[in-house]
Amino acid sequence: MLSDRKASELISQSLARDLTKEETEEIDKHLAADANSRAFARISRVIQSSLSEVAVMAESGDASIAPAMPMATKQRLTQSLRLAAKRQQEEDRNAGDSSTVDSSTSTLSRGMILASTLLLEGHLTEEQMFEALAGWKPNAGETFGEYLVQQEFIAPEVLQGIETKPGASDRLSNAGVKGEKTLPVGGTLSGTCDLAPLSVLPDATPPASDSRKLVSRFTLIRKLSQGGLGSIWLACDEKLKRTVAIKEMNIDASESTTAWQRFHREAEITGLLEHPHIVPLYQFGSDPQTGQPFYAMRFVGKRTLADAIIEYHEKRQAGDDDALELHRLLSAFIGVCQAIAYAHSRGVIHRDLKPENVALDNFGQVIVLDWGLAK
């Protein structure tokens, strides 16, 4: 004879599975004798019917089953989707592109190209290259190749061999060591960068009298921040009519060989790392007036992850926090992790990772900045 407890278990199970013949017979007897069990079966059936009905209503879009999405949630979601769609478009584009490089062929960058080539081909050690770059003054009218020969870093034949190397002229015309020569482009300090053609940019022109210009293409608008190594400027790319950020080496820092090395290294690493969460480098060059090296990159605004974290905690303390905001912070963190994982896969360690070095642009996109200490 079933107990009421066991009978209730079988009643429950009968809603989700077929009972055996023996179970059916037992429960039939029990239900016939016990009103409480019959009532339990009835209410269980009513509840199940209600849920089943609501499941149908939800599927068909019945508005009476639950509240509509709050307006604030809709606004957040719309913004989030807009951003996500934009990101996805970028990722799709990056995946489909064959990666053309937009870079300056200024004297300095041509020197960097030559340095990389010599390094790749074993004509220079990394230490020699940094020493040479630190000693070379791009605006002194001397090409990097000429400087290397003069300082006996390389023999003239080596330089001539590179200049006349088969295929070099096909890759880069009018960007050579001596102004008209060509160089194979590519090769990084770690030797992992594929050879790729460079687009040729016009040589530097003198700055306008009333507005400071860099390489004729960028007009500096205002200084955004200044660090020990360099300053960040908000600038206008006159050619493409877009706002960019320019990092220019400080004049004081330029006296230091280490600072030059760091600045070059930072530019090179930033250029090497092509990832949606790493700030893209548009151009590397030098100010024809001051000779200070600079590089142009995407302007991502001034808001950092540190700001977002502080804002969230302030809201949280005020009891006004939002789960989606926490989700966004965590998403930003994941973006940082993806960027760092990508950098590590390229053998680069950031070494100065902190919320202040993670920018969140106006659409919440996550960009890891400041690779100046990276190795």
Added chain:
Amino acid sequence: MKNGRVHGLLLPSRLKWTNSPSVSLADRVELTVLGVIDGICSFPAPHDSQSLHKLAERSVDQVSPPPEKALDPELWVDSYGDYLYRYAFSRLRDANSVEEVVQETFLAGIRYRKQFSGRGSERAWLLGIMKRKIVDAIRLRAKFDRVSTYEDEYDLSNQLFDEKGNWRQGAVPWSATADQNVTSRELWQVVRDCLGHLPPGQADVFVLSVMEEMETDEICREMDITPASFWTRMHRARLGLSKCVGSRWFSDGEGP
């Protein structure tokens, strides 16, 4: 197919088929999952919910070729936000979880938009994604609530049954009949409220089984529980719901 009956009492069918002789049952199932005949069949055929979920996943992950029809994610919130929100709310009951699931659904839609066949409606396609997201959310909720939950101890059996397993006198609030004037929507509000008072581990298993019509082994796999634990949770959920709903809605006197 889930047994749609309690012992001796047939449940109303969840199916509302349009009798179109040109569409086979199997086709209807697949087409419904893919959203092709959404509006004709108001609910997927519940003959094999595991297959349905697989089909739903397929609609997300494997449908090819890439669509010619352009998706517009920015319009999704306006067009489908309320629909998906209500659906998710009926399953998850918690606004934060619902918002997250809907957002995850849209984001997955953007990510996998090339896999949208364009043959069905966007709404049905997004719903297919969201059903999977709901299960994921429930699984995560169970995982993170496991430490703090008291559901293992939350068992009404001791309140309802004596040491011999018999109903305790006066402990059964459902020895009554339903108020016939209460509408199904009012009943749903009571049931939903009572679901909210159950431990999440019980309520979620119950919802997955009854509303999402997932098979027992599938629920066990997703929730990482044994079949014995599944049946225990289901029974405790039914007892808890019966007690809660019965105390709020039923009047004295046994019904017909």
